[in-house]
Amino acid sequence: MLRLAIALLCGLLAWNSCEALAETESYCPLKDPPNQCGGFCLSVLTPVLNRLTIPQDQRNPSDSSKSNEVLVRQYTMESQLAALQEKQTTLESSLDNQQQYLDSNQQNLTEKMDDLESQLSALQETLFRVQTKIKYLGFEQIGSKYFYIEKVTEKNWSSASKSCRNMGGHLADIKDQEELTAIQVNLEKDTHYWLGINDLGRKDEYLSMATGKPAPFLKWSSGGRPTRLETSNCIFLYNGEMYDYPCNYSFRFICQTEEKNE
Known part of the structure; x- marks a missing residue:
């Protein structure tokens, strides 16, 4: 069957060739095409077969060169891309490591800062x-407040007031009889102690220097009233009783503070 098909193909090819030549040149090399087709077909098909069997890279040198250049460029680009991808992977890994290191350091710093703040x-x-x-x-607690009782140095009223302020307090004012009794236990007998009460602003209006308001408690001497002398403006405590006296005299003094002395 294969041989028959080839013979038919050759016959058709020869017949077509003769017809084409007859139209152009009115000449056909085969006088008996069916019987002479073998050799003629071989001569006609040989160039075609040779063309088909030529390697592709020999058919067109220019096309082959271009194809090779494209392949080389493609390979180069693929190699460069692979190298870039590898660098990217390396950088990402390095960044991850650095981020982990920074996170760890940040956590350590935060813990240290918290510890230092504590x-x-x-x-x-x-x-x-x-x-x-x-x-x-x-200062020592007496009743509900804290008092400092000067046991050695004597000062005038203004200097005594300044000394109390330097210690963070002020000359004492006594709020009631109970507090006076508690303080008196800690005082020396027959000794004068300046208090933070005076009528320097207005005669007979005795104010607490700590609050600027009327003194909360006054216990005058046995006479039951102050001396009312013009220069007697400051109050001292003597054996549990209060006296008004000129402020320039020097006595011991009592300071107080509302703040607890721990």
Whole structure:
């Protein structure tokens, strides 16, 4: 069957070739095409077959060169792309490591800062207590308040008032008989102590220097009233009783503070 098909193909090819030549040149090399087709077909098909069997890279050198250039460029670009992708992967890995390192350091720094803040708070609290003790050194609780009783130095009323302020307090004013009795236990007998009460602003209007308001409690001497002398403007305590006297005299003094001395 295959041979028959080839023979038919050759016959048709020869016949067509003869007809084409007859139309152009009125000549056909085969006088008996069916019987002479073998050799003629071979001569006609040989160039075609040779053309088909030529390697592709030899058919058109220019096309082959261009194809090779494209392949080389493609390979180069693929290699460069692979290298870039590898660098990208390396950079991403490096960035991840650095981020983890930074996160770890940030966590450590945060913990250290919290610890330092806690220590600082504790130190500030301790310092405050120490400063308070230093500032109110010598104050002792008597009743509901804290008092400093000067046992050696004598000063005039203004200097005594300044000394109390320097210690963080003020010259004492006594709120009631109960507080006076509690203080008197700590005082020396027959000794004068300045208090924070005076009528320097207006005669016979005795004010507390701590509040600027009328003194909460007054207990005059046995006479039951102040001397009313023009220069007697400041109050001192003597054996549990109060007297008005010129402010320039020097006596011991009593300071007070409302702040607890811990």
